[in-house]
Amino acid sequence: MFKGIYKVYFLGIGGIGMSALARWFRHEGYPVAGYDKTPSPLTEALEKEGMMISFEDSTVEIPFDFTTNPDEVLVVWTPAIPKDSLLLNFFQAHYQIKKRSEVLGMITREFYTIAVAGTHGKTSTSSLVAHLLKSAGKPVAAFLGGITQNYNSNLILPGKSKEQTLVVVEADEFDRSFLRLSPNEAVVTSADPDHLDIYGDEATILEGFRDFIKLLDKKGKLYIQTHAHYRLGENLSTSAAIREYGLRSSGIHAENIIAKPGLFLFDYIGAKVQIKGLELHIPGFHNVENALAAIAIAVDHGVTEEQIRAGVKSFKGVKRRFEIHSAAAGHIYIDDYAHHPEEIKACLSSVRAMYPTQRLTVIFQPHLFTRTRDFAEGFSESLSLADEVLLLDIYPARELPIPGVDSAMLLDGILAAKKLVLQKAQVMDYLEDSRPEVLVTLGAGDIDRLVPGIAAWMDSRAKQDES
Structure with missing residues (x-):
């Protein structure tokens, strides 16, 4: 997948998506270095994990080992880096350089991938999908857009199971990044207008989500929230099985929702399974809806009712999400x-x-x-x-x-x-x-x-x- 690459440098390593990738490469045995504009708790954590990070936009700050053989170094960058960055322009002239979305796309082509998209809800949903599968003993690698409370990381790694690894990724619509992925299954949590500085208008961002759905494997599955399905239209260009979900959906839905301080109780009603009295400790009607998609995926991957009940109850959420x-x-x-x-x-x-x-x-x-x-x-x-x-x-x-x-x-x-x-x-x-x-x-x-x-x-x- 990364033949001839022996070191990886990240431009914008402190970003939530970039740092997850950096952690993955570090886990895979690559020396990792990077630049970011300012120190943060996340960059401090990466440094403790053995990554070399500088905060000066200067080529002098590049570690010597990353300068001797540029052909052996992969540089990963994020569009958040200004176009006049000295480091960006230097790497573009002398190194193999790829956007974060390109690299994540390369990884998804090698594994069975569950991609979670949506203008909101994707971080909580992808984190809960990963947790339900992980807590049930499934081999999961997850690239997330937030720090999960259960794992204190934005990267979840599989255990030593001989089963095929399932990769869960947050599919970001910003800069059309999600169009580089190769999903076997996909979730669309919402399709409201956003990032109009990138897309220009509402119609164009909706078309972006339709293009994302077209990337689905022909034998795959699409879990789509009711209102998002309405906004994108019934005639989606995919042969994947479509499963609609929502609080009041005619498909997968929730009943008997009770809001209490610190938690929500609800019943999961699906075509195959009904699970009563689920206890979700990340409150919010929107989080109940996110849980519906995650539970549906877990059911389809053979997670038992008892495991789902325990997984939902034990999920601690994502930092800065309710x-x-x-x-x-x-x-x-x-x-x-x-x-x-x-x-x-x-x-x-x-x-x-x-x-x-x-x-x-x-x-x-x-x-x-x-x-x-x-x-x-x-x-x-x-x-x-x-x-x-x-x-x-x-x-x-x-x-x-x-x-x-x-x-x-x-x-x-x-x-x-x-x-x-x-x-x-x-x-x-x-x-x-x-x-x-x-x-x-x-x-x-x-x-x-x-x-x-x-x-x-x-x-x-x-x-x-x-x-």
Whole structure:
């Protein structure tokens, strides 16, 4: 598969998808080095695992062993790296260089692959698919878009089973990366408009998902969420078996859903199997729906009812996906990666169901100027589910500012009783004064840097009130 390659260098090694690949190559015995813009807990973990990482965009920082025989080095890069990067331009001129999606695609051609796509829900769903199979003793390798709580990693590796390894991959629609995969089975959790800076319009991103489905093995299976199926149309160009799922689907669906603080109970109703009284400790109606797809796949791979029940109950979720940091009465704190109006709506609707009588405060950091501009009305509508909304400045990621586009443009459309724009440095003082009962932080930028401090503050408040 990688004939003649003896070392691998990653440009943007600290990215969640890149680091999973880096870990896979390291596990396979390759020396691994890389560059990233800034240190992070993830790059620190990779360094402890034996990878050499620099944070200077300079060719001087490339380890000597990676410069002596360029033909033996594979360079993997992510489109998040700026086009004027000195390292990117150097490697493009002198080395074999491939996008992350190309390399992941090469891996999927060698293994039986389950690819999970969707504008939202793919990280939680792929993680649960991998966990149900892994906990049932199946040989699984999984490349995930988040850090699983059960395995404390974005990479799951198979054991020593002689069975054929099943590869679970998160199929990312950004930059059309998922079109490089070779799936035997696929999940489409959602097909809402997003990444319009890449696709241009809603019709084009929907066509991207249809093209992804065309890649399915002819004898494969497609698990598709009800609304996504409606949006993509009935006449999908695939001979794979299509299995529709959803909370209220006529196909695979859930019944008797009960929302409780910290968990959801539900019954799985499938064509072959019905499993009653499942206990899911990653709360949220959207997570129940994600679990339906994962359970259906597990059933089709011979996982027993008892194993599924135990696997669903033991799944701890993914960091920053409805992650509950404090559950004390009156001191609830939940953090979520949601950065699209539909994701925010799903998260806050579930929080409301769990804590219907308590005051809900939300801190949201918009991600990308283009996304904020394109979905401003949707953001305002979904954030209106809260009683109090605090907006941080837009996290630019790969973008330059757009005149007239900022967080304040969302305020007029938000119906919450209290709403304002805050700087990150003001957050802790504001929380100290306002004393929220249920607090939710949302966003895909660097809002995660605030989470440890907020969690510690909320925990200390709970202990003070107990005493």
